[in-house]
Amino acid sequence: MPKITFNLNNKDITITTAYNRRLLDVLREELGLTGTKEGCAIGECGACTVLLNDQAVNSCLLLIGQVEGQNVLTIEGLSTKGELHPVQKKFLKHGAVQCGFCTPGMILSAHALLHKNPSPKEEEVKEAITGNLCRCTGYKQIIDAVMDVTKG
Amino acid sequence: MIPELQFSRPKTIREALNLLATPGQNNRILAGGTDVITGIQMGSKRFSRIDLLIDINQIPELKTITENKAHIIIGGNVTFTELIENPIARQKLPLLVKAASTVGNLQIRNRATLTGNFVNNAPCADSVPPLLVYDALIKIESQNSGRELPLQDFLTGTYKTLIKPNELVTEIRIPKADTELRGDFYKLGRRKSVAISRISLAVLAQIEEDKIKEIRIASGAVTPIGERFPDLEKWANGQKISDELLKLLAKKMAEKITKANGLRWSSTYKIPVLQQTFYQLLKKVTD
Ligand code: FES
Ligand code: FES
Numbered sequence: 001m002p003k004i005t006f007n008l009n010n011k012d013i014t015i016t017t018a019y020n021r022r023l024l025d026v027l028r029e030e031l032g033l034t035g036t037k038e039g040c041a042i043g044e045c046g047a048c049t050v051l052l053n054d055q056a057v058n059s060c061l062l063l064i065g066q067v068e069g070q071n072v073l074t075i076e077g078l079s080t081k082g083e084l085h086p087v088q089k090k091f092l093k094h095g096a097v098q099c100g101f102c103t104p105g106m107i108l109s110a111h112a113l114l115h116k117n118p119s120p121k122e123e124e125v126k127e128a129i130t131g132n133l134c135r136c137t138g139y140k141q142i143i144d145a146v147m148d149v150t151k152g
Numbered sequence: 153m154i155p156e157l158q159f160s161r162p163k164t165i166r167e168a169l170n171l172l173a174t175p176g177q178n179n180r181i182l183a184g185g186t187d188v189i190t191g192i193q194m195g196s197k198r199f200s201r202i203d204l205l206i207d208i209n210q211i212p213e214l215k216t217i218t219e220n221k222a223h224i225i226i227g228g229n230v231t232f233t234e235l236i237e238n239p240i241a242r243q244k245l246p247l248l249v250k251a252a253s254t255v256g257n258l259q260i261r262n263r264a265t266l267t268g269n270f271v272n273n274a275p276c277a278d279s280v281p282p283l284l285v286y287d288a289l290i291k292i293e294s295q296n297s298g299r300e301l302p303l304q305d306f307l308t309g310t311y312k313t314l315i316k317p318n319e320l321v322t323e324i325r326i327p328k329a330d331t332e333l334r335g336d337f338y339k340l341g342r343r344k345s346v347a348i349s350r351i352s353l354a355v356l357a358q359i360e361e362d363k364i365k366e367i368r369i370a371s372g373a374v375t376p377i378g379e380r381f382p383d384l385e386k387w388a389n390g391q392k393i394s395d396e397l398l399k400l401l402a403k404k405m406a407e408k409i410t411k412a413n414g415l416r417w418s419s420t421y422k423i424p425v426l427q428q429t430f431y432q433l434l435k436k437v438t439d
Pocket of ligand 1: 037038039040041042043044045046047048049058059060061
């Protein structure tokens with residue numbers, strides 16, 4: 001079986017796995033990183049969102065071989081030294097988490113946006129999360145939380 | 153479940169073409185994966201029994217957008233996001249950039265490619281109508297040969313094109329217009345995000361005083377594949393612009409599409425909407 005090396009959550013790792021596995025499968029089953037969720041498996045819900053070289057992508061549409069040599073960030077890599085990331089804190093503050101299934105993907109999409117554009121307008125926040133479906137919150141709390149991050 | 157397969161990541165076009173020519177097995181290009189991986193995942197017949205997936209994402213030559221005197225040249229693996237953020241495209245291909253911004257959602261646009269969109273050739277491929285009105289040409293290469301042809305000729309039917317299993321689309325070439333062209337793109341989808349388009353239209357025209365000197369019209373989603381309307385264009389060229397003319401043109405267009413499709417259950421909704429949106433689009437472009 002091939003060996004694949006990539007940077008995951010700021011650490012280089014090497015895994016041995018078959019080529020017919022998606023990044024999503026390897027994260028959840030091989031590496032025990034279950035923060036990344038599987039919803040639709042066809043690129044519509046965004047529950048499986050991770051950052052690939054700082055860009056939000058669906059990990060259900062990436063084969064493991066495609067991340068060789070790339071940087072991947074999952075929700076588990078966001079907090080530092082046990083402290084939540086500012087986006088995570090604001091999600092808690094605004095009650096932007098209900099069942100939580102969409103939350104990891106939602107937070108990573110927000111994080112990718114803020115990385116590129118530290119003071120987005122509300123419209124831009126909405127656009128950045130169009131690929132993340134939430135069945136619970138009605139989105140308002142989520143948008144409020146992201147806008148609040150920009151206020152510091 | 154994704155069946156067992158081989159996987160390769162060439163670094164040059166040459167290497168990719170050599171891999172594509174591997175005899176006796178089913179070799180497939182993998183670009184953004186938004187059609188290929190979902191297709192394999194859902195067990196679609198079009199993506200069954202693939203022996204080797206050739207991931208072209210490590211080939212820098214396929215990622216560039218450049219221009220020379222006569223053409224704007226888009227590499228065969230440029231994503232929608234790369235197109236939308238590119239200064240040349242933003243300035244010179246506004247219809248294409250507008251269409252690209254309506255594709256799927258951000259995660260999809262970050263991966264899906266312009267070329268993948270028309271090689272897959274779903275009726276709803278959003279980038280096709282703008283490419284058609286821009287008279288896009290495509291460059292196709294294989295291990296031992298290469299050819300260039302109009303995109304319009306390349307698209308032959310729903311999910312069908314002239315591509316051969318050993319070929320790769322390496323460039324999209326858009327001829328630069330020598331006069332100012334005005335145009336717009338319109339898409340009506342069912343849902344806002346991830347909307348698979350139900351009607352998409354592109355119009356590009358050269359207006360001279362109060363006349364339509366030249367008009368190019370293309371549709372997507374409402375026709376079995378994205379297509380141009382040469383008869384209508386010929387009919388409209390040289391005509392004096394008036395509200396009646398635009399209304400008549402919209403009516404003729406709706407009739408054509410009804411004929412092309414046969415009548416479908418959605419026609420009672422689609423046809424009047426189509427006629428009206430096309431009229432509005434024409435009005436905007438000729439205003
Ligand atoms: S599980 Fe990947 S987008 Fe839904
Ligand atoms: S909190 Fe339940 S899906 Fe978003």
